[in-house]
Amino acid sequence: TISHVNVSGNVTGSSTYAGGLVGRQTAQINDSSFYGNVTSSSTYAGGLVGYMSYATTYSQNLHSHGTVQATAGYAGGLFGYLTGKLNNSYSDANVTCNNARCGGLIGSVASSSYIDYSNASGDVTSTSNYVGGLVGYAVSYAKINHSFSTGDVIGTTRTGGLVGYLYSNSVVDNSYSTSDVNASGYDEVGGLVGTSAWDTKIYNSYSIGD
Numbered sequence: 718t719i720s721h722v723n724v725s726g727n728v729t730g731s732s733t734y735a736g737g738l739v740g741r742q743t744a745q746i747n748d749s750s751f752y753g754n755v756t757s758s759s760t761y762a763g764g765l766v767g768y769m770s771y772a773t774t775y776s777q778n779l780h781s782h783g784t785v786q787a788t789a790g791y792a793g794g795l796f797g798y799l800t801g802k803l804n805n806s807y808s809d810a811n812v813t814c815n816n817a818r819c820g821g822l823i824g825s826v827a828s829s830s831y832i833d834y835s836n837a838s839g840d841v842t843s844t845s846n847y848v849g850g851l852v853g854y855a856v857s858y859a860k861i862n863h864s865f866s867t868g869d870v871i872g873t874t875r876t877g878g879l880v881g882y883l884y885s886n887s888v889v890d891n892s893y894s895t896s897d898v899n900a901s902g903y904d905e906v907g908g909l910v911g912t913s914a915w916d917t918k919i920y921n922s923y924s925i926g927d
Contacts, residue, residue, distance in 0.1 A: 718745045725752040733759045734767040736797070737781060741768040750780040762787040763797040763824070764810040770800045772830070777804040783811075790816035793824040793853070794839050800827035804834055811839040811868070819843040820853035820881070821868050829858045840868040848872030849881035849911070850896035857885035857915075866894045874902035877911035878924045885915040889922050897927040 724738050734740035737751030741761075751765045761767040764781030768791075781795050791797045794808030808822050818825040821837030825847075837851050847854040850866030866879050875882045878894030889910065900906040908924030 718747070719749055720747045722749045724750070727754045728756070730757045730762070731759060733761055735759070735762045736765055736767040737763070738765045739767070742766050743770050745771050745774060746776045746779060748778045750782070752782045754784045755786070757787045757792070758789065760789040760791045761797040762792045764794045764808055765796065767797045769796045769798065772801040775802040775804040775833070777806060779803070779806040781808040781810050785810050785812045787814040787819070788816070790814060790818045790845065791824040792818070793820045794822050794837050796823045798825050798827070799823050799830050802831040806835045807837065809838045812841045814843050815845065817845045817847045818853040819847070820849045820851055821866050822851045823853070825854040826852050826856060826859045828856045831859070832861045832864055834863045836865045836867070838867045840870070842871045844873065846873050846875040846902070847881045848876040849879055850877070850894050851879045853881045855880055855883050855887045857887060859887040861889045861892055864892045866896050868896055870896045870898045872900050874900060874904040874906065875911045876900040877907045877909060878926050879909050881911045883910050883913045883917045886917065888918045888920070890920045892922045894924040895926050
C-alpha cells in the first residue's frame with residue numbers, strides 16, 4: 718500500500734507504464750499526489766499511475782497536476798488504465814495523446830471497475846478515438862457515479878465530454894460534463910458520452926458544454 722506520498726518533478730518513459738508516482742501499481746493507494754509532467758512514448762501513461770490494478774477496496778484521495786503527453790494510447794490525467802475502484806480523486810492535468818483511449822482522469826477503465834465522486838478539469842487532446850473528458854473508454858460493467866469533467870475535449874470519433882466509449886452494461890449515474898467537445902470525425906460524438914453500446918445505462922446525468 719502507498720499512502721500519504723506527494724511527488725513533484727518530471728517523468729519521461731520510453732517503455733510501457735509511465736506514471737508520476739508509479740508506473741504500475743497492484744496495491745491500494747491513498748492520500749497521494751503528483752505535481753509535474755509525464756511524457757511517454759509507449760502505452761499506459763498517467764499523471765499519477767500508468768497502470769493501476771487493485772480491486773479489493775477503494776483507492777482514494779488522489780490528485781495529479783501538470784501535463785501528460787503520450788505518443789501511444791491508454792493515457793489519463795490520473796491513471797492511464799484502471800482495473801479497480803477509485804473514490805474522491807481528481808486531476809487538473811492537461812492530457813495530449815496520439816492514439817486511442819485517452820481521458821482527463823483515466824484513459825481506459827476495465828470491466829467491473831468503479832469511479833465515485835471524482836473529477837477532471839484538464840483539457841484532453843487526441844489525434845485518435847475513444848477520447849473523454851473523464852474517461853476515454855469504459856469497458857463492460859464499469860460504473861461511474863457522482864463524477865464530472867470540465868476541460869475541453871478534442872478527438873476524432875467516439876469522443877465525449879464525460880466518456881468517449883461506454884460499453885456493455887456499464888453505468889453512468891449522477892454525473893455531468895461542462896466540457897466543450899470538438900471531434901474531427903463527426904461520428905459518434907456526444908456532450909456527455911460519445912458512444913453508448915450494448916445495454917449501457919445513463920441516469921440523472923447531463924452535459925452543458927458546446
